[in-house]
Every structure is written in C-alpha cells, then in structure tokens.
Amino acid sequence: MSNSSAPSSSLIIAQKAVKQLRLEASVRRIKVSQAAAELKTFCLQNAQKDPLLNGVPSSDNPFRPPKSCVLL
Template identity: 55%
Template structure:
C-alpha cells in the first residue's frame, strides 16, 4: 500500500477498500462491478424508513400476539394443570 504524504496512513478508495498496486485486473473488474451494483440501489432516508416502519407496526398491532395476548383458551402453549391423585 502507498503511504500518503504527511504520514496519515495508506491510501484508501471509497468504502475503505485499500488501493493495492498488486490488485489484479480481474479483482479490479469485480470491485468495479460490485460498486456499480451498489450505486444502482434505490435508497431512502432513514427518517422515512423509520416512519414507514412505525406506521406498519401501528397498522398490524392488533394481529401481534406480543402486544395483544392470545386468549388462554386458544393458547396451545399454556401450562397444563396436572393434579396428583396419590397424595
């Protein structure tokens, strides 16, 4: 790796990929293809994603058994009550 002037460490490409003079042409092409794929992704702001997630959770809260518990009579995992007849 090449050292930058001023001794600030090795040169880096976008995404913290080190610039390496021994990188083969094939590796460089794979890297370029990967970067093209990542650049083509449609991105949304975190604030919009968070708002969408909150709206989805609010809309589906009724169906969530952790928020609205399942009635005991319908719960297949409820504790079975066994009584000992020998005592």
Template identity: 50%
Template sequence: MDVYCSNNVLQARRAVEQLRLETELQRIKISAAAAQLVQYCQEHRRADPLLTGINASSNPFRDKKTCVLL
C-alpha cells in the same frame, strides 16, 4: 498466473460487481423509513401478540397440566 493470484482476481471482480449493484439501489431517507415503520406498526397492532397477548387456549407454549402426587 498461479491459483492463489487468480482466486484473488476473481474475488476482487465479484466485490466490484457487488459494489456496482449496490450503487444502483434506490435508497430512502431514514426519516421516511421510520415513518413507514411506525405506520405499519400502528396498522397491525391489533394482530401483534406482543402488544395484545396470546389467548390462553391457543397458546402452544402454555404450561401443561401436571399431576401432583401428595
């Protein structure tokens, strides 16, 4: 058996093992996942800077004051 063939066999075995692991996973329905995501977002909306904005004094990306010469 050459190296190329044994490499293909090894890759196929890894793929089969990965598929076996994935079949054992417990999946939830999309509607349940969506409901959980909405609930999480609602519970944490006060701490979400995309919804509440960032306080100007604590914003690391605010514009630096520059000196303008006229």
C-alpha cells in the same frame, strides 16, 4: 509454474467485489425520516394483530403450562 491464461484468484476476488459494489450502488434508497415514518405507520396499523403487544389467548397458546391432574 502458474498458468498465465487462467485468471489469478486475486483478480477473481476483485471482480466479485466490483460486481457486489455495483449491485449495492443500484439499490433504491430512501431517507431515514421517510423509512421511520413508514415503519411507525405500519406498526400502528398492525398493533392489534401483534401477539407481543396483546398476548396470546391461552386456548391458542401451544406453549401454555400443562394442567396438572390430581388423583384422590
């Protein structure tokens, strides 16, 4: 026997889906062309700080290969 006063699981799932859809519908959206222009500007402004573009100085690189020691 199911309790008629308790909401069914499918009703709860549907309510959660509606809540999520309302949240997504309220998100402010911008045009792709505007987002691309802003991203390009950001990348150009921060290019000099990007270690993937400029590399990491060996003195600051914690992953540099260890120096080998030779005992004679």
